[in-house]
Amino acid sequence: QVHLVESGGGLVQAGDSLRLSCTASGPTVRSNGMGWFRQAPGKERELVASIFWTSDSTYYSDSVKGRFTISRDRDGDKNKVPLQMNSLRPEDTAVYYCASGSVWELRFEQSNVPYWGQGTQVTVSS
Numbered sequence: 001q002v003h004l005v006e007s008g009g010g011l012v013q014a015g016d017s018l019r020l021s022c023t024a025s026g027p028t029v030r031s032n033g034m035g036w037f038r039q040a041p042g043k044e045r046e047l048v049a050s051i052f053w054t055s056d057s058t059y060y061s062d063s064v065k066g067r068f069t070i071s072r073d074r075d076g077d078k079n080k081v082p083l084q085m086n087s088l089r090p091e092d093t094a095v096y097y098c099a100s101g102s103v104w105e106l107r108f109e110q111s112n113v114p115y116w117g118q119g120t121q122v123t124v125s126s
Helices: 103-108
Strands: 003-007 010-013 018-025 033-039 046-052 058-060 068-070 073-075 078-080 083-085 094-101 120-125
Touching (some): 003 094, 033 103, 046 068
Antiparallel strands (some): 018 083, 033 046, 073 078, 094 120
8 A cells, every 4th residue: 555645735926936745655655656647627637747766767748848857755764756846837737646656557547546645736826
């Protein structure tokens, strides 16, 4: 079982930065990949970025490439996956979710991703 808790959302202005954090716990968490998804009102949920515990391989959607950075960190017994978001735009407004799953699930079969956080709201005003 994997437990995910997001934090760091809020209301910012266009051009500002925001840092989200996901704290992951559970005996199998480090055998999975980690991803940040987002869902805006009336839109489908999309993968924003992903990273894996066992390699430096990362993925970014075209809409955030060059502006967002995903990383991984270990703080004692807590596994953290921050998402640094710079140069925010109004179209980045969404609920952001942390998720844990296999490479394939995160990229291509999000309906099968087994573990999700509760989500955190990010609102970017123009």
